Amino acid sequence: MCGIVGYIGTRQAYPILINGLRRLEYRGYDSAGVATLHEGELQAFKCKGKVSNLESLISEQGGIKGQVGIGHTRWATHGPPNDVNAHPHGSEDNGLVMIHNGIIENYLPLREELTARGHQFKSDTDTEVLIHLIDDIRKNADVSIFEAVRIALGEVVGAYAIVVMDVNTPHQLIAAKKGSPLVVGIGDQHREYFIASDATPIVEHTKDVVYLEDEEIAIIDVVEGFKLKNIKNQEKTPYVQALELKLEALEKSGYEHFMLKEIYEQPRSIRDSMRGRLRADIGKVELGGIRDYIQKFVHAKRIIILGCGTSWHAGLVGEYLFEDLARVPVEVEYASEFRYRNPVIYEDDVVIAISQSGETADTLAAIELAKSKGATIIGICNVIGSSIPRATHAGSYTHAGPEIGVASTKAFTAQVTVLTLMALHVAHEKGSITSSRYHRLLIELDSIPEKVEKLLNRNGEIKEIAKVYKDAPNALYLGRGYNFPVALEGALKLKEISYIHAEGYPAAEMKHGPIALIDEEMPVFFIAPKGGAYEKIVSNIQEVKARKGKIIALITEGEQQVGGMADHSIQIPDTDECLLPLITVVPLQLLSYHIAVMRGCNVDQPRNLAKSVTVE
Ligand code: AGP
Numbered sequence: 001m002c003g004i005v006g007y008i009g010t011r012q013a014y015p016i017l018i019n020g021l022r023r024l025e026y027r028g029y030d031s032a033g034v035a036t037l038h039e040g041e042l043q044a045f046k047c048k049g050k051v052s053n054l055e056s057l058i059s060e061q062g063g064i065k066g067q068v069g070i071g072h073t074r075w076a077t078h079g080p081p082n083d084v085n086a087h088p089h090g091s092e093d094n095g096l097v098m099i100h101n102g103i104i105e106n107y108l109p110l111r112e113e114l115t116a117r118g119h120q121f122k123s124d125t126d127t128e129v130l131i132h133l134i135d136d137i138r139k140n141a142d143v144s145i146f147e148a149v150r151i152a153l154g155e156v157v158g159a160y161a162i163v164v165m166d167v168n169t170p171h172q173l174i175a176a177k178k179g180s181p182l183v184v185g186i187g188d189q190h191r192e193y194f195i196a197s198d199a200t201p202i203v204e205h206t207k208d209v210v211y212l213e214d215e216e217i218a219i220i221d222v223v224e225g226f227k228l229k230n231i232k233n234q235e236k237t238p239y240v241q242a243l244e245l246k247l248e249a250l251e252k253s254g255y256e257h258f259m260l261k262e263i264y265e266q267p268r269s270i271r272d273s274m275r276g277r278l279r280a281d282i283g284k285v286e287l288g289g290i291r292d293y294i295q296k297f298v299h300a301k302r303i304i305i306l307g308c309g310t311s312w313h314a315g316l317v318g319e320y321l322f323e324d325l326a327r328v329p330v331e332v333e334y335a336s337e338f339r340y341r342n343p344v345i346y347e348d349d350v351v352i353a354i355s356q357s358g359e360t361a362d363t364l365a366a367i368e369l370a371k372s373k374g375a376t377i378i379g380i381c382n383v384i385g386s387s388i389p390r391a392t393h394a395g396s397y398t399h400a401g402p403e404i405g406v407a408s409t410k411a412f413t414a415q416v417t418v419l420t421l422m423a424l425h426v427a428h429e430k431g432s433i434t435s436s437r438y439h440r441l442l443i444e445l446d447s448i449p450e451k452v453e454k455l456l457n458r459n460g461e462i463k464e465i466a467k468v469y470k471d472a473p474n475a476l477y478l479g480r481g482y483n484f485p486v487a488l489e490g491a492l493k494l495k496e497i498s499y500i501h502a503e504g505y506p507a508a509e510m511k512h513g514p515i516a517l518i519d520e521e522m523p524v525f526f527i528a529p530k531g532g533a534y535e536k537i538v539s540n541i542q543e544v545k546a547r548k549g550k551i552i553a554l555i556t557e558g559e560q561q562v563g564g565m566a567d568h569s570i571q572i573p574d575t576d577e578c579l580l581p582l583i584t585v586v587p588l589q590l591l592s593y594h595i596a597v598m599r600g601c602n603v604d605q606p607r608n609l610a611k612s613v614t615v616e
Pocket residue numbers: 308309310311354355356357358359360363406407408409496610611612613
């Protein structure tokens with residue numbers, strides 16, 4: 001997934017573009033570039049590496065002028081990260097230049113066709129093929145740049161968010177979107193416009209934004225104004241929304257990394273995901289976003305939960321919650337598998353799609369498949385106005401605030417909080433749990449933010465444990481019941497930011513093979529709070545200890561038995577078993593954070609990753 005920005009207006013474009021790229025760098029960071037138009041001349045710089053590399057290159061070259069420009073930070077799909085494959089890409093005569101987020105699936109036949117017509121390409125990218133196609137159409141059909149873009153996009157198969165700049169129309173930018181996000185900000189009474197992959201580069205300039213819908217094309221003209229058409233050339237009325245995003249949410253606010261800030265934000269973000277929804281004092285859950293669909297849940301014969309990565313782990317917690325509390329059968333599916341395996345989907349299925357970014361391509365595609373079979377689609381997303389909420393029938397936002405760190409932390413606990421509210425609400429409606437358990441769980445859920453706050457005070461001791469295991473080549477995470485998904489999530493956190501190979505397993509599963517991995521080099525992180533199958537996990541710990549495995553155990557405050565067996569233990573507040581994931585994940589987030597920092601890894605922008613995978 002990549003980050004794209006554009007500006008046209010009364011100010012110099014470059015400072016706005018480069019700052020916008022810094023805000024979008026979490027979306028992809030293997031190469032970057034900008035292009036501007038100044039007095040009829042196109043200026044363009046691009047290079048491998050981070051946005052800071054591009055900044056140095058441009059300042060060495062004496063800067064870049066122009067009141068209209070585009071910028072791009074890349075997560076490579078076609079062609080390795082290098083200077084040539086970096087965006088922007090231009091037509092052969094450099095009369096047109098373009099940036100792109102997405103994948104043109106039919107770029108090879110298009111490239112062959114254009115090559116046969118004499119086009120020569122410099123890069124390996126699908127993007128360069130698209131700008132050549134646009135140029136080819138514009139020249140041969142002698143049409144406007146808008147019309148050439150519209151016709152070219154009609155030939156494209158795949159996903160795109162593009163901005164095209166034409167040397168011959170310096171008062172205009174053309175933007176278009178399908179399957180990848182694109183937002184237009186309207187500034188200074190239409191005297192300037194901002195374009196970006198999401199609202200983060202726009203929020204400091206204007207709150208008035210238009211989220212483009214699929215197959216819409218924006219003609220952004222500082223002379224003629226802002227026009228919106230679709231690929232069929234029909235006029236569309238732009239729906240201008242007021243941004244709710246706050247600028248300070250995009251800063252590190254004194255933390256060394258966004259990830260640490262977001263781990264520490266969890267007492268607030270969990271509270272915000274319950275705000276206006278949980279009335280523990282009167283025993284009420286109010287989920288306005290799905291109010292009209294609660295009966296669908298109550299009468300559902302099955303719930304299918306879709307997600308990827310951390311969102312899939314949250315979905316696994318959802319499975320335990322809905323089956324345990326609401327007695328509804330649940331299947332949790334990797335969206336990428338679900339969409340291709342010809343699944344059986346019934347009209348009375350309720351599908352919950354979980355996504356922090358709301359832009360994950362596989363999840364979006366899985367939603368469309370389920371919707372086409374008549375299922376009811378409920379979203380749990382964090383980014384307001386993103387593509388997934390707009391593709392669902394209803395849903396509940398997690399309200400965790402922007403999550404900039406690539407490794408998801410506060411989004412996970414917010415997703416689990418919303419799933420807990422949903423499961424409790426449905427259970428209460430169905431009468432599948434006693435009133436006393438329902439009320440007790442609501443009161444306990446209400447206390448979770450304070451318990452997380454207290455747990456964060458153990459950061460120092462967790463950092464000390466991280467020092468011991470920062471050079472381990474491998475690691476195992478083991479949990480049972482509600483903590484099995486947390487074991488998977490803890491392993492994902494460690495591997496994606498410290499590059500240590502880590503695996504999560506149900507603790508009982510060790511005997512069926514993985515125990516062969518145990519030796520004195522292997523740190524085993526046991527999630528072993530009181531409750532549930534506590535005695536069983538004690539046995540599992542003994543099995544590992546007998547084979548000299550290093551044991552790091554999360555234990556309930558004051559517990560002695562496991563604490564006495566482990567090489568290191570981290571005490572966590574006690575809570576109801578079904579609420580444990582909201583607690584047990586936090587020490588694992590901190591452990592992976594500290595280990596990654598000690599290993600000198602780029603915690604907020606780990607190698608090979610991007611914050612939202614908008615390509616398949
Ligand atoms: C989690 O730390 C990862 N960044 C990744 O697995 C992420 O959860 C996954 O790509 C799904 O993203 P989404 O929640 O935005 O759909």
